[in-house]
Amino acid sequence: MKTYAIIPSGGLGKRANFPLPKQYLKFNNKELIAYTLQVLQSSNLIDEIVVAAQNTFFELLEIIKKNFGISKLNLLVEGGEERQISVFNALRAINPEDDDLVLIHDAVRPLITKEIIYDAIQNAKEFGAAVVAIKAKDTLLKGNDFVNEYLERSEIFYVQTPQVFKYHILKKAFLKAKEDNFIGTDESMLVHRIGYKIKIVNGSSLNFKITTDEDIRLLSMILKSFK
Ligand SMILES: Nc1ccn([C@@H]2O[C@H](COP(=O)(O)OP(=O)(O)OP(=O)(O)O)[C@@H](O)[C@H]2O)c(=O)n1
Numbered sequence: 001m002k003t004y005a006i007i008p009s010g011g012l013g014k015r016a017n018f019p020l021p022k023q024y025l026k027f028n029n030k031e032l033i034a035y036t037l038q039v040l041q042s043s044n045l046i047d048e049i050v051v052a053a054q055n056t057f058f059e060l061l062e063i064i065k066k067n068f069g070i071s072k073l074n075l076l077v078e079g080g081e082e083r084q085i086s087v088f089n090a091l092r093a094i095n096p097e098d099d100d101l102v103l104i105h106d107a108v109r110p111l112i113t114k115e116i117i118y119d120a121i122q123n124a125k126e127f128g129a130a131v132v133a134i135k136a137k138d139t140l141l142k143g144n145d146f147v148n149e150y151l152e153r154s155e156i157f158y159v160q161t162p163q164v165f166k167y168h169i170l171k172k173a174f175l176k177a178k179e180d181n182f183i184g185t186d187e188s189m190l191v192h193r194i195g196y197k198i199k200i201v202n203g204s205s206l207n208f209k210i211t212t213d214e215d216i217r218l219l220s221m222i223l224k225s226f227k
């Protein structure tokens with residue numbers, strides 16, 4: 001059984017205020033996506049890595065592959081207008097067996113660990129579908145300018161990546177989403193809407209998605225403290 005890792009990296013980083021998409025910004029002389037790729041490369045459970053990106057970054061990705069020894073990265077595919085399309089493009093470019101695993105991990109979650117990857121893959125092997133998430137810690141409300149209602153915190157999780165699925169389940173979920181013109185914010189949502197059970201796997205607060213300028217500053221501070 002093989003495990004393919006798909007890394008969506010086709011975003012433009014509109015919520016951050018930098019001239020370059022944040023996944024290509026350098027921290028300690030290393031691109032953000034290189035941190036992510038190095039963790040995936042070091043996991044002995046992952047066989048192949050596919051990155052979906054704008055083709056203007058293919059050359060840079062080849063340089064990153066060479067500079068950081070990402071030998072499992074053998075396929076670059078064109079990103080799409082939405083994250084979901086980027087992942088779908090990558091999924092269509094690989095040719096797994098039905099029971100092979102496909103792991104999806106955002107390029108912009110560089111502080112992922114090998115341990116979380118291991119747990120997600122083991123759970124996907126057992127249950128067919130696994131999503132990494134963390135339990136909500138704060139009080140949660142719904143509202144606009146004013147409060148409408150409070151939510152039951154014990155039932156709320158923040159969804160992260162990686163998310164891992166048997167190929168035949170993920171393929172079915174993507175084809176159904178396409179047929180219904182459904183765009184979700186992650187893969188687990190697509191799999192859930194076609195009726196599969198998804199195991200929740202413990203993530204980490206450090207595995208946060210670098211989305212805003214504040215996240216970029218926070219990452220910079222964390223990486224400095226690791227040095
Ligand atoms: N069309 C897109 C949009 C996003 N992504 C990727 O999906 C991950 C999560 O996306 P996000 O953090 O939202 O990045 P951006 O789309 O770049 O951010 P923004 O919405 O602020 O532009 C990132 O690794 C991003 O590069 C992608 O592959 N294709």
Ligand SMILES: C[C@](O)(CO)[C@H](O)COP(=O)(O)O
Nearest residue numbers: 083106159160161185186209
């Ligand atoms: C996939 C994801 O990271 C799970 O939390 C998230 O949904 C991506 O959202 P974005 O708006 O594309 O950053």
